[in-house]
Amino acid sequence: MENEPIRIMLIEDSVFATKHVQKMLAEVKSPQFEAELYCADRISAGLEYLANNKADVILLDLTLPDSHGLDTLIKICTQVPEVPVVVLTGLGDEMLAKEAVQKGAQDYLVKGQIGSNLLRRSILYSIERKKVERELKKYRDHLEELVKERTAELTTVNKQLKQEVTERKQAEKALENSFNELKKVHQQLEQSQSQLIQAEKMSAVGTLAAGIGHELNNPLMAILNFSNYCLKHTRKEDKRYSFLQDIEHESGRCIEIVSNLLTFSRSEQDGKEEYHSESLARIINRVVKIMSYRIEKEKVSLSTHITEDTPKIWVKVGSMQQVILNLLTNALDAVEGSQKKEIRIEVHPDGDSVCLTVVNTGRGIASEIMTKIYDPFFTTKSVGKGTGLGLTISRNIIKSHGGDITCESKAGVGTVFKITLPINTNRRG
Amino acid sequence: MTKHILVIDDEPSIRKSFLTALEDTGYLVETAESGEVGIEKLERKKYDLIFLDLNMPGLDGVETLRELREIDKDVPIYIVTAFHAAFTDRLKTAAADKIDFELLKKPLSSDQIVSITKGILDGATITYRGMP
Numbered sequence: 001m002e003n004e005p006i007r008i009m010l011i012e013d014s015v016f017a018t019k020h021v022q023k024m025l026a027e028v029k030s031p032q033f034e035a036e037l038y039c040a041d042r043i044s045a046g047l048e049y050l051a052n053n054k055a056d057v058i059l060l061d062l063t064l065p066d067s068h069g070l071d072t073l074i075k076i077c078t079q080v081p082e083v084p085v086v087v088l089t090g091l092g093d094e095m096l097a098k099e100a101v102q103k104g105a106q107d108y109l110v111k112g113q114i115g116s117n118l119l120r121r122s123i124l125y126s127i128e129r130k131k132v133e134r135e136l137k138k139y140r141d142h143l144e145e146l147v148k149e150r151t152a153e154l155t156t157v158n159k160q161l162k163q164e165v166t167e168r169k170q171a172e173k174a175l176e177n178s179f180n181e182l183k184k185v186h187q188q189l190e191q192s193q194s195q196l197i198q199a200e201k202m203s204a205v206g207t208l209a210a211g212i213g214h215e216l217n218n219p220l221m222a223i224l225n226f227s228n229y230c231l232k233h234t235r236k237e238d239k240r241y242s243f244l245q246d247i248e249h250e251s252g253r254c255i256e257i258v259s260n261l262l263t264f265s266r267s268e269q270d271g272k273e274e275y276h277s278e279s280l281a282r283i284i285n286r287v288v289k290i291m292s293y294r295i296e297k298e299k300v301s302l303s304t305h306i307t308e309d310t311p312k313i314w315v316k317v318g319s320m321q322q323v324i325l326n327l328l329t330n331a332l333d334a335v336e337g338s339q340k341k342e343i344r345i346e347v348h349p350d351g352d353s354v355c356l357t358v359v360n361t362g363r364g365i366a367s368e369i370m371t372k373i374y375d376p377f378f379t380t381k382s383v384g385k386g387t388g389l390g391l392t393i394s395r396n397i398i399k400s401h402g403g404d405i406t407c408e409s410k411a412g413v414g415t416v417f418k419i420t421l422p423i424n425t426n427r428r429g
Numbered sequence: 430m431t432k433h434i435l436v437i438d439d440e441p442s443i444r445k446s447f448l449t450a451l452e453d454t455g456y457l458v459e460t461a462e463s464g465e466v467g468i469e470k471l472e473r474k475k476y477d478l479i480f481l482d483l484n485m486p487g488l489d490g491v492e493t494l495r496e497l498r499e500i501d502k503d504v505p506i507y508i509v510t511a512f513h514a515a516f517t518d519r520l521k522t523a524a525a526d527k528i529d530f531e532l533l534k535k536p537l538s539s540d541q542i543v544s545i546t547k548g549i550l551d552g553a554t555i556t557y558r559g560m561p
Contacts, residue, residue, distance in 0.1 A: 214484075217511040221536030222442030228539035229449040255536055262511065 005034035006123065009055040011046035011076075012039070012088065013064050017111055021059065027116035035123075043067040043075055050080050057123050060105070061088045062096065069096060070103055077104040084130035086122050088114075106130055205376070213261045220258065223251040260389045275314045280347050280356055280421075281306045283317065287324045288345075294332060300341045307348040311423050319397040326390040327358045327417055333381060334362025334415060353403070353420045365409035373407065432550045433474070436460045437467035437493065438482035438509070447480060450539035451546060464493030471500050478549055481530075483510040491519045498528050505549055511535045 008025070012018050018039055025035050038055070040046035043064050050058075058080070062072050076085055084106040089097040097108035106126035109119065227248040234241050284304060288295070295302050328343070335341040340361040347356050365373060365380075372378045374395045379388035398405050403421035434456050436447040444460040451458050459476075461467035465488055467481070479497065483490030490508060497506060508530050510516070523530070533545065 214511050217535045218440045218443055222440075222446050224536055225446035225450055225539050225542070229452075232539070 005036045006056045006127070007054060008035050008037050008057050008059060008123065009046065009050065009083075010037060010039045010059045011041075011043060011064065012059070012061040013041045014061070017061070017088070020114065021119070024114060024116040024119045028120045033120055033124075041065075043072055047075065047079055050076075050083070055080070055083050057126055058083055058085045059088055059109075059123075060085050062093070062100065063090070070100060073100050073103060073105055082130070082134065084126040086126050106133075202376075209261050213258045216254070216258050220251055220255050224248065224255065227251060260393070274316065276317055277312045278315050278317050278320075279310070279312045280315075280320075280354060281310070283315075283321050284324055284345060284347070284356075287321060287328055290325065291328055291332070298332065298336065298341070300332060300335055300343055302343045302345070304345045305347070310347050310349050310354055313354050313421050313423050315401060315421070316397070320401075323394040323397050323419075324356075326394045327419075330390065330417075331358055331360040331362065331415075334360045334364075336362070338362050349423075350420060352424055353422050356419045356421070358417045359414065361414040364411040364413055364415055365407065366411055367409075370407065370409065432456045432477040434458045434478045434480070434546065434550075435467060435470060435476045436480045437464060437485075438480070439463055439485040440482070443482065443509075446539075447542060450542040454543060454546065456546065456550065464488035464490070464496070467493060468496045468500070471497055471504075475501070476504055478546065479504055479506045480533075481506055481508050483508055483516050489516075491516060491523060494523060494528060494530055502529075506530045507533050507545070507549075509533045509535050509537065 010018060010021055012021070018041075022037060025037060029035065038049060038053070040049055041064075043066050046058075046060075049055075058076060060072060060076060062069050064072055067075060073085065073087060076083075081104075085104065087097055087100040087105045087108045088111055089100075089108055090111055091113075094108075094110065097105075097110070101108060106129045107122045109122055227244055231241070231244045231248060234244055281304075284306070288302065288304070328345075331343045335343065338361060342359075342361045344359040345357070346359070347354065349355070369378075369380070374391050375388075376392045377388035395405055398419055398421070401421055403419060405417065405419045407415065407417050409415040434447075434451065436444055436458060438444050438447075438460070439462055441462070444462070448458050448460065459470065461470055464485055467479075468488075470476075471479070481490055481493060481497070485493070488496070490510070494506060494508070497504075506529070508520075510532065511534065520530075520532075537545075
């Protein structure tokens with residue numbers, strides 16, 4: 001830079017001022033400060049020159065014939081923003097000059113106070129200042145670039161993080177769901193396990209009971225026959241006669257208990273009886289006929305409601321008869337001693353099943369024992385009236401037919417037993 | 430002519446039950462305490478009716494049945510049992526082999542023993558309780 005002359009553009013309409021500047025420049029010319037001066041007396045000429053030529057600094061008079069004040073500066077700065085500008089103002093225009101510096105000029109000189117040293121200093125200073133300005137702008141732009149880049153990066157990372165968080169939360173939720181599912185399955189398994197254990201226990205009890213039952217049959221037959229014999233050979237007036245009758249009666253009871261027991265345990269094992277297609281209505285009518293004497297004697301009001309066209313079901317007729325007999329007997333026992341003695345038997349189709357309900361207005365089943373009613377040997381009947389096996393056996397029979405039995409009851413009001421049996425044989429258990 | 434009945438059962442109380450039940454019927458009742466003794470008796474004499482228990486030590490009811498039939502194909506044999514599941518299959522096999530027998534369910538009362546016996550030997554039509 002020091003070797004090349006400084007190209008100075010002077011845009012000034014006053015000839016006097018122009019000559020003055022030339023003179024000043026000549027005064028300070030030195031090997032360290034070589035300058036070439038180009039002049040224009042209007043803004044248009046200046047701009048034209050600058051369009052085609054390079055200048056290192058512009059000395060600009062703000063008041064020109066074709067431009068005024070800051071407008072002038074703006075025109076220059078717009079066209080050649082990289083060139084430093086020193087504005088030349090008249091006395092009294094210092095405010096305008098200051099504004100010019102704020103608006104893009106590097107320095108100002110007051111006409112009439114321009115010494116040669118001052119002019120040189122101002123030119124050199126402006127060039128340096130512009131350089132610094134340029135550097136600053138470069139840095140600022142670069143910084144802006146960096147900031148923009150960095151912001152973009154951060155935005156992307158932020159978005160990724162947010163997505164990750166969402167995904168993480170979803171995974172957590174899924175894990176929680178899996179865990180709950182697992183907990184549920186675990187509970188079910190535990191339930192199944194206790195059911196299996198219970199079934200095993202029941203099976204063991206059943207086998208034991210069957211064994212005992214079989215063992216008892218011989219001694220019971222002997223007792224029965226011997227009491228038969230004694231009765232045959234004892235006079236009615238004999239005071240032992242009634243006791244012998246009791247022995248005969250009690251042994252008969254034992255035989256019945258054992259028989260029920262063996263039926264119960266056998267129902268778990270073999271299925272000798274065969275399935276037939278039969279209408280529930282016919283079985284019910286047979287059972288009602290068997291029980292008719294007791295129904296009439298105890299003044300119970302029994303009604304049957306069988307929906308027309310209820311389909312026949314595949315059933316072990318003897319077993320199902322046993323079930324209905326058991327339910328009807330229980331119902332009769334329940335209404336004994338009640339004010340209202342009503343039993344209602346209903347049959348209707350229900351989807352792919354047939355539904356049978358037995359309703360009674362008897363004493364009802366307390367909620368505390370509701371879960372026990374199917375347990376073997378559980379009975380609320382007085383001694384001698386029930387073995388506690390009726391519902392157990394009935395439920396087994398129903399289940400082996402692929403059906404189900406439910407019970408609802410209200411103490412003092414009555415009880416409803418509901419049985420569903422599949423029409424389709426494939427559901428047989 | 431007096432009819433002869435053979436009761437084969439390992440339990441003395443059961444043998445006694447049959448004896449007491451049929452005491453006044455005019456039939457002659459003999460007893461055997463095992464399958465083997467029963468077979469020996471049938472070898473030596475003809476019977477008009479045999480009551481046979483299934484659950485016996487030594488030669489059990491089904492085996493005894495086969496042996497008895499070897500000796501006499503025609504005598505009515507009534508198996509008196511509580512339908513022990515263990516014998517069901519083998520009884521089915523025997524029936525399949527055309528070995529004739531009838532089943533009676535234990536326990537039987539004296540009246541039942543008498544009516545069944547009279548029914549078989551004297552042809553009276555009586556309804557039996559306890560027959561399958």
